[in-house]
Amino acid sequence: MKRTSIHIFIVWVFFSCGQGEKKGFKFQLSDLELAIPINEWASSNPGMIIIYDSDSGEHIMIYNHVIKKLQISEFPSGKLKLNIPLEFENEKRNKRFTGGTLIAKDSIFVTFFPPSIGMINFEGELMFEEKLPDANYSVSHIGNGSMIPLFKSNGIIYGAQPFLMDHHRMTQEDIQKQQLVYSISLDEDISAWHDVFYDAAYWGQEKNYPTSPGPNEGV
Numbered sequence: 001m002k003r004t005s006i007h008i009f010i011v012w013v014f015f016s017c018g019q020g021e022k023k024g025f026k027f028q029l030s031d032l033e034l035a036i037p038i039n040e041w042a043s044s045n046p047g048m049i050i051i052y053d054s055d056s057g058e059h060i061m062i063y064n065h066v067i068k069k070l071q072i073s074e075f076p077s078g079k080l081k082l083n084i085p086l087e088f089e090n091e092k093r094n095k096r097f098t099g100g101t102l103i104a105k106d107s108i109f110v111t112f113f114p115p116s117i118g119m120i121n122f123e124g125e126l127m128f129e130e131k132l133p134d135a136n137y138s139v140s141h142i143g144n145g146s147m148i149p150l151f152k153s154n155g156i157i158y159g160a161q162p163f164l165m166d167h168h169r170m171t172q173e174d175i176q177k178q179q180l181v182y183s184i185s186l187d188e189d190i191s192a193w194h195d196v197f198y199d200a201a202y203w204g205q206e207k208n209y210p211t212s213p214g215p216n217e218g219v
Contacts, residue, residue, distance in 0.1 A: 048099055048145040051075055070100055085124035099144035109150045109157055115142045117184050130184045135193045137177040139165055158183045175202055
């Protein structure tokens with residue numbers, strides 16, 4: 001199975017209310033437009049739309065915010081193949097679901113809030129969940145999808161955390177404390193943040209820190 005990388009610049013979602021209206025996702029690419037019909041109300045963040053190849057052809061996976069389920073459809077016909085529920089162990093964890101990446105043939109690795117990684121099958125059953133340890137700098141959210149997918153290598157799942165926490169109050173020193181890569185081992189009960197950081201001059205003179213007005217400034 002191979003995921004296909006598609007750069008989506010604009011995504012519209014159409015909802016059908018009257019007869020004769022078609023509903024679907026429309027993808028506006030740099031030189032191509034694709035329309036994918038859907039058979040029910042749907043809404044999805046572009047970052048959670050993944051197109052991948054499988055033994056049975058190309059498919060698209062979205063997180064449908066309306067029904068709180070992952071949906072896998074044939075691509076580009078839009079024929080729905082699977083509705084994957086996000087309720088695990090009688091707990092409605094969809095309220096803290098933050099993304100999913102299809103890595104193995106029948107395994108979807110998901111992220112949650114507070115930060116943890118889990119794996120579900122196509123029936124939506126939670127196979128395991130591992131909480132991430134505290135990072136150097138407090139991280140309140142991790143996510144994954146087409147923009148920041150999870151990767152598997154030698155029995156370890158890796159993820160990236162490119163978002164700056166507490167952005168408006170961060171200093172350049174704070175940036176150097178925020179680790180950008182995390183991982184969990186599938187063979188051992190181990191999870192970790194790794195010492196991968198932004199460059200020391202990441203913000204340079206770019207960030208405008210709030211300053212008090214001078215004696216001749218103001219309204």
